[in-house]
Amino acid sequence: MSKKKLLIHEVFEQAERESGRDTKNGKALYLWSYFEEHFGIKITEKSFVRYYDAYIAGTDNKEINIEPERLNLLSKYVGYKDFNDFSQTYIKRNETANKTTVKIKVDEDEQSLSEKFSNLNINITNEQHFKMPEFLKQNGLGIMEIALLGCLVTGNVVFSNSKKMDLPSTFGLMSGIQSGIEKKYMYWDGERYIATDSSFIRPGLEVKAMNEHQFLHFKKIMRKDTLTDVNALGKTWYSKYNNEVEFFTDDGVDPDNGRELRRSTSLIIYKYAGKQKDSVGIEE
Structure with a gap:
């Protein structure tokens, strides 16, 4: 190309x-x-x-x-x-898209770290199919997150005495989320907030101070056709602009147009999102 x-x-x-x-x-x-x-x-x-x-x-x-x-x-x-x-x-x-580059930020004395990890081996198998999760690329990794990332890929940690310790994959996921919260800023990418250390990304993109609640819970619902009264009523909010309606997972302001969000009603869900089966039957 x-x-x-x-x-x-x-x-x-x-x-x-x-x-x-x-x-x-x-x-x-x-x-x-x-x-x-x-x-x-x-x-x-x-x-x-x-x-x-x-x-x-x-x-x-x-x-x-x-x-x-x-x-x-x-x-x-x-x-x-x-x-x-x-x-x-x-x-x-x-x-180099099929290769994995990992940067390790050393926050402690190199000698002490060397002693701590001298008996720890992290084996990443099937590396040609391994891709770094997007939130890890955006938010960065600390030394412990690197170890946990190895657990996500291999499913275990191998010590020098050949014993394996299994860890749940969600442990590494929570580590990545925590790393994002520690960033100073965040910006809206059209679907969710992305953490960053920079107060400037590029022209036209608004970078704001990190808000832990918004970073974790505020997202745009990209599949509106999946919404129903059962899963969305009382649990989602919406923004209407130029007769276009977008749904979100939390209250606040639509980052794309600055409109205050409103709690979703049955009428809004029926008209702009997924239709109930019985409602469709009545229409026909």
């Missing part, structure tokens, strides 16, 4: 996450508005549609030319310095 094609894929995936739109024209319209507002550059909706057709849909037989200045702006939009930075960094990351 060419560097330009990789970039256009990243741009449209980013646009879908930010806008919530899943059509080609909808994402193209969002990108046109975003670039004019944030960069002061007019790239028409039609141009973005042409990029999509050439590099994603494959309706064109060959790649089209994109000016270097535009490539740099598109790269900035997805978080890189310029197109050269994207090409070097993203290609390298893509080529």
Whole structure:
């Protein structure tokens, strides 16, 4: 896959996450508005549609030319310095996608750590299929989380005397969540809050102080068709904007439009989410 094609894929995936739109024209319209507002550059909706057709849909037989200045702006939009930075960094990351890189932050004296872990071996098997969970990549790992991650993959810890100690997989999951809470900031990715240590991620993305309750409990419900009175009434909240309704797992404010959330009612659930079987039968 060419560097330009990789970039256009990243741009449209980013646009879908930010806008919530899943059509080609909808994402193209969002990108046109975003670039004019944030960069002061007019790239028409039609141009973005042409990029999509050439590099994603494959309706064109060959790649089209994109000016270097535009490539740099598109790269900035997805978080890189310029197109050269994207090409070097993203290609390298893509080529090593099947490898697992683990960074260990040493918070204690190296000698004491060496003594503590000299008899501990963590074996990761079937590594070609092993992928780092997304929340671990976002939130980082401490020294103990590394050990627990090994337990998640292998199901056990092997000591020098060959005895195995089995640990539940949920133990590592809770460790990762705790690591996220310890971050100073968080940002909304369109579905949930992601923890970060940086007060700035990229233009257009609001980073706010860590709120433990929101980080753990506030999420957008992506499968609205699964909601019913039984599982959603009194347990979910909704936001209505431009006749579009989104459902959330907790009370608060819709991060995408700033609207105060309201508790879901039977009518709202029936009209905008999954319909009850008996209701559907009555309609027919």
